[in-house]
Amino acid sequence: MTSTPRVVIYARQSEEEDDGIEQQLADCxxxxxxxxxxxxxxxxxxxxxxxxERGEKTDWFKMLQSYDRxxxxxxxxxxxxxxxxxxxDVLEIRHKRKIRLIIPRGGIDTDDPAGDYMFKQFxxxxxxxxxxxxxxxRRYARERRKKGHPTAGKVPYGYRWVHKPDRDExxxxxxxxxxxxxxxxxxxxxxxxxxxxxxxxxxxxxDLNEDGYRTRTGHRWGATTVRRILVNPxxxxxxxxxQPTGEFRIENIALEECLPGAWDPLVSREQLEAARNLxxxxxxxxxxxxxxxxxxxxxxTCGGCGGPIRSAVAxxxxxxxxxxxxxxxxxxxxxxxxxxxxxxxxxxxxxxEYIKELCIARLSRDDAADLFEPDDDEDITVxxxxxxxxxxxxxxxxxxxxxxxxxxxxxxALDRLEAQxxxxxxxxxxxxxxxxxxxxxxxxxxxxxxxxxxxxxxxAVVSLLMEPVIHPLGMGKRVTTLEQIIGTVxxxxxxxxxxxxxxxxxxxxxx
Numbered sequence: 381m382t383s384t385p386r387v388v389i390y391a392r393q394s395e396e397e398d399d400g401i402e403q404q405l406a407d408c409x410x411x412x413x414x415x416x417x418x419x420x421x422x423x424x425x426x427x428x429x430x431x432x433e434r435g436e437k438t439d440w441f442k443m444l445q446s447y448d449r450x451x452x453x454x455x456x457x458x459x460x461x462x463x464x465x466x467x468x469d470v471l472e473i474r475h476k477r478k479i480r481l482i483i484p485r486g487g488i489d490t491d492d493p494a495g496d497y498m499f500k501q502f503x504x505x506x507x508x509x510x511x512x513x514x515x516x517x518r519r520y521a522r523e524r525r526k527k528g529h530p531t532a533g534k535v536p537y538g539y540r541w542v543h544k545p546d547r548d549e550x551x552x553x554x555x556x557x558x559x560x561x562x563x564x565x566x567x568x569x570x571x572x573x574x575x576x577x578x579x580x581x582x583x584x585x586x587d588l589n590e591d592g593y594r595t596r597t598g599h600r601w602g603a604t605t606v607r608r609i610l611v612n613p614x615x616x617x618x619x620x621x622x623q624p625t626g627e628f629r630i631e632n633i634a635l636e637e638c639l640p641g642a643w644d645p646l647v648s649r650e651q652l653e654a655a656r657n658l659x660x661x662x663x664x665x666x667x668x669x670x671x672x673x674x675x676x677x678x679x680x681t682c683g684g685c686g687g688p689i690r691s692a693v694a695x696x697x698x699x700x701x702x703x704x705x706x707x708x709x710x711x712x713x714x715x716x717x718x719x720x721x722x723x724x725x726x727x728x729x730x731x732x733e734y735i736k737e738l739c740i741a742r743l744s745r746d747d748a749a750d751l752f753e754p755d756d757d758e759d760i761t762v763x764x765x766x767x768x769x770x771x772x773x774x775x776x777x778x779x780x781x782x783x784x785x786x787x788x789x790x791x792x793a794l795d796r797l798e799a800q801x802x803x804x805x806x807x808x809x810x811x812x813x814x815x816x817x818x819x820x821x822x823x824x825x826x827x828x829x830x831x832x833x834x835x836x837x838x839x840a841v842v843s844l845l846m847e848p849v850i851h852p853l854g855m856g857k858r859v860t861t862l863e864q865i866i867g868t869v870x871x872x873x874x875x876x877x878x879x880x881x882x883x884x885x886x887x888x889x890x891x
Contacts, residue, residue, distance in 0.1 A: 384416075384417060384418070385417060385454045385480070386420055386451065386453045386454065387417045387420060387452065387453070387454045387456060388419070388420055388421045388422070388423060388446070388454075388455055388456070389408040389409065389412070389419060389421075389423070390424075390439070390440070390443060390456070390457050390462070391423070391425070391462065392425040392428055392462050393425075393426060393427070393428075393462070394427065394429045401424055401426055403458075404458040404459075405422060407458045407484055408456040408457065408458055408484065410484075411482060412456055417454070420451070420452055421446070421452070423439035423442065424439055425439050425440055433466075433468070443455070444472070447479055448477070453479075453480060454479075454480045454481075454482060455473075455480070456481075456483075456484070457482075457483055458485055459485045459486065460486055460499055463481065463483075470499075470500055474490065474496065474499075474500075483499065486499075525619065525639060527551070527642055528640050528642035528643075529619075530553055530554060530619060530643075532553075535554060536554075536612060536614045536615070537560055537563075537564065537596050537609065538557060538560045538563070538564045538646050539554040539555060539557060539560075539614075539643065540554070540557050541554065541555075542555045550642055551642065552642055552644075553642070554641075554643040555643075556643075556644050556646065560596070563588065563593055564609060564615055564647065565647060566588075567584055567588075567609055568610065568647050568651050568652075568655060570587070571584060571606075571610055571655060571658075572651060572654055572655060580603075581604075581606040581607045581610075582603040582606075584601075584606050585600075585601035585602050585603050585605070585606050586834055588601040588606075592809030593805075602832035603832065608630060610655040610656070611630055611631055611655065611660065612630055613635060613638050613652060615645065615646045615647050615652060616645050616646075616648060617640065617644060617645035618635065618649070618652075619638055619639040619642075620633045620637075620638050621637045621638065631660055635649075635652075635653065635656070673691065674691045674712060674728060674732065675732045675736075675838060675842065676691075676728070676732065676735065676842075676850070677689060677690050677691045677714075679839060679842055679843055679847075679848060680714070680848040680849065681847070681848075682716040682724070682850060682852075683850060683852065683870065684716060684723030684851065685716065685718050685721050685723055687716055687718030688717045688718070689715070689716065689717065689850055690714070690717040691712065691713070691715075692713045692714065692715045693710050693712070693713065694710070694725060694727070695709065711728075711729070712727070713725050713727055713728050714726055723852045724850075724851075724852035724853060726850065726853060727859070730859055730860065730861075730862070730865055731850060733862065734862055734869055735846075735848060736830065738845075738846070739838075739842060739845060740827050742873075743820060743823075743826045743841070744826045748826075751844060751845070767801065767804045767808070770797055774794060774801070777794060777797070781794075844874075845874060846871045846872050847872035847874065848871055848872055849870040850869050851867075851870065853868060
């Protein structure tokens with residue numbers, strides 16, 4: 381008497397579409413019913429390719445583990461290419477594991493040698509088809525590049541992607557976004573129009589933020605984003621050569637290796653070359669603030685005498701064993717500036733790092749919004765949420781209009797949303813001018829915000845949160861880690877309970 385086999389169903393498709401999966405499951409279920417076999421489980425991989433190795437998070441992997449535990453004998457799959465398009469998988473399931481396959485759309489049962497042979501032939505043909513498609517894609521990519529067309533993917537700020545039905549006779553894929561175009565041109569104009577000592581990525585970003593502009597994702601402009609725009613060949617309609625996966629750096633692009641792009645430029649090649657020459661041939665000014673260079677001067681006081689703290693440039697004295705020719709190395713330091721005392725001079729970088737971590741920890745707490753004086757008329761978190769809602773609504777209406785070819789009908793609604801967006805941006809701008817730190821109430825990535833903030837903004841945060849005290853170390857003592865610095869720099873929190881939540885705080889000795 382033959383025992384009833386233990387059966388599972390496997391369904392897979394490369395693009396996520398529930399209808400396709402449901403049809404596969406229905407066909408496999410019908411086959412099991414026809415044979416009188418109960419189904420133990422269904423394994424589904426939606427939006428998973430059969431041409432590549434499937435990882436631990438896929439149902440394919442889980443199904444193989446189930447077989448290894450002895451939980452089933454037979455797998456029903458609607459078509460052979462739903463199983464795999466790789467010979468490696470055939471070896472995995474037929475030679476290593478001996479899983480019996482039932483494939484209704486093909487009349488295949490691998491218990492029959494003829495069926496087993498036919499299944500393997502189908503997989504060989506599928507693998508050959510994948511190789512042919514890959515080669516066709518490569519040829520298409522080469523031809524596309526010759527014509528100056530970019531690949532699909534993230535579109536640079538200043539442009540939007542044009543879907544195939546809406547392209548012009550040249551097949552243009554990037555269309556200019558007029559409002560963003562003005563920002564890009566402003567960035568180039570402000571950077572190139574200033575003398576060397578006044579060029580500052582941070583100042584440009586600061587001006588854009590103060591005027592209410594935001595990046596496409598709704599974030600504040602930062603120095604890094606401004607710099608990336610200024611060196612990007614795309615803005616002069618130049619198509620960069622391909623770079624190895626994972627090694628792309630926009631600064632490494634050689635303009636002479638670029639092809640003419642099949643889209644409209646936002647700046648001239650001369651402007652781009654001028655900006656790149658200025659940026660890539662000189663060391664970047666990461667500070668951008670000519671008034672102060674470091675975080676603590678004027679904010680911290682001396683723990684020895686209570687006097688002010690100033691910045692200094694210190695030098696490491698070469699040891700005798702290094703020889704007379706060893707040059708001294710300069711480093712950033714803080715010193716007690718009290719005349720006639722000069723209680724200490726200490727390395728400054730580790731102090732700045734410690735204060736930074738304290739500020740980030742404090743601003744990451746749930747009650748951080750309470751630190752900023754509320755505006756009786758406005759709540760910036762509400763304004764940010766409203767702006768995001770308007771932008772999402774605009775994108776949805778615009779996408780639907782493009783898809784249905786009814787842009788004229790959608791234009792009144794789009795115009796209303798644009799007007800509402802402008803009004804919200806004006807209110808945000810006014811609030812930030814009135815309360816420069818109000819935006820912190822809506823920041824989720826505090827560390828990222830800190831890294832992008834200007835020095836003056838960071839100093840404003842320190843001043844708001846604490847009254848730091850830097851203590852003398854004593855002769856011959858050095859501090860090189862955040863753990864060692866605890867106790868040698870006192871935050872002096874303006875809110876008493878903050879000390880309990882400081883990172884790395886040593887517990888009091890209760891013995």
